[in-house]
Amino acid sequence: MKIAFDAKRFFHNTSGLGNYSRDLIRILSQYYPENEYLLLNKNSSERGKDILERHNVRFVETSKGSMARQLKMGKDAQKEGAQIFHGLSGELPLKWGKEPIKKIVTIHDLIFMRYPQYYSFFDRKIHLWKFKKAAVSADKIIAISEQTKRDIITYLKVPESKIEVIYQGCHKAFKEQQSEEVIQAVKEKFTLPERYILNVGTIEDRKNLLNIVRGIQETEIPLVVVGKKTKYYKKVEAFIRKNKMEKQVLFLEGVSMDELAVIYKLADIFVYPSFFEGFGIPVIEALFSKTVTITSNVSCLPEAGGKDSVYVDPGNYVDISAKIKFLWDNDSERKRRAEKSFEFVQKFNDEPIASELMKLYKKIL
Structure with a gap:
């Protein structure tokens, strides 16, 4: 089988859509090596270079011309x-x-329809037209x-029979066991606290970092934040300054995927009270x-978190605070939930996801 992909995000997006694209090609080429995987774009890049070196993955330069991605x-x-x-x-x-x-298309979310206030009028119209x-x-x-x-059915008026749910996995770094030397090096490089809670993701309104910061106010619980700053960061920073929390909240930049995997492993608790994902x-x-x-008790987050994660109302920082304090002070409960959740998350492993994708490809031919 020969499968072609729109590889713009594969080559040019560092997170989100880029990670999805690279992981999808990586797992398909690994578990179904008999197929040929063509990556179409006007140019390639260093991203995903290791995947492109595989014998069954090939870059194809699209024909020249304006709007080549749409027209050629x-x-x-x-x-x-x-x-x-x-x-x-x-x-x-x-x-x-x-x-x-x-033809198959992956649709990740319709946040621009649910939360139009986060997008310009022009962006909303373009996104909706394309989708x-x-x-x-x-x-x-x-x-x-x-x-x-559910959102595709509601907003794009697509019949349910046309849609397949296939979850995405995550980067292989999070499934690897790093050596003590590597762990120690990351600790020292970022001056990580002995114990801390962690938040990862773009620092923007929807991700709701401010309510985590409010939740740890008047505690001594350190918070480590990894994510790209937007103008919302100023709002968070102002609260931190006003409440003299500069030493309690640590913002990290320039973190590689392997370093991030270590930072996750060293955290006592991961806190992700996003309003929508x-x-x-x-x-x-x-x-x-x-x-x-x-994490939040809304949108898809209970699907991702399973029954042993702890759920909060993202709009209620008192609820967030109570759950953080409960787990922070309860080592055995943290371990119990982490072990159970580790069993649950195996369904998002590479092989089952690759198998679902291949089943769908074969079904439509």
């Missing part, structure tokens, strides 16, 4: 003899040739959670790291 990429895939084209980030090419080819076009053109749509499936990969990363997780 589909035809290029057909010229290469691909039987399936998979759009990995909610989009499919608009133009196709006469050769037969099946609707892809949903109509696709033979099958992959939703990365039951929550996203398409899936919530950081929760999966924490569970694979055997770190007990506190």
Whole structure:
């Protein structure tokens, strides 16, 4: 089987959609080596270089011209003899040739519809137009959670029969056991506290970091934060300064994936009270790291967290505070929940996800 992918995110996105694209190609090429995987884009990059070195993965440069991704990429895939084209980030090419080819699109979330205040009017209109076009053109749509499936049905008016839920996994670094030397080096490099709670993700309104900071005010619990800063960071920083919490909250930058895996493992608790997610990969990363997780009781987060994570109302910092303090003071409860959650998270392992994808590919041919 020859499968073509829109590889723009594979090569050019550092997190989110980039990680999804790279992990998907990595696990398919590993567990189903007999197929050929074509990565279509106008250029390649250093990202995913190790995957591109595999014998069954090949970069294909798209034809030159303006809007080549929309107007030429589909035809290029057909010229290469691909039987399936998979759009990995909610989009499919608009133009196709006469050769037969099946089309699949992955839709991660419709947050721009649920929370329009986070997006400009223009961005919302463009996103909706692209997603609707892809949903109509696709033979099958992959939703990365039951929550996203419900949103696709509601907002894009797609019949349920056209949608398959296939969860995504996480980077292999979170499943590896790092050596004592590596762990010690990370501790020293970032001057990590002996014990701490952790939050990972873009520092933006929706991710709700401020309510974690409010939740640890008047405690001595250290908080480590890893994530890209947006203008919302100023709001969090102002609260920290006003309440003299500068020594209690540590913001880390320039963290590699392998270092992040260690930071997760060393944390006592992972706290992720997001108001809405398409899936919530950081929760999966924490569970694979055997770190007990506190997350929101909304959107898809209970799907990702399982029954042994601890759930909070994200809008209620008193609730967040109470759950943090309860787990912080209770070593045996942390360990019990972490072990149970580690059993639960195996369903998001590479092999079962690759198997689901391959089943879908075969089904539509």
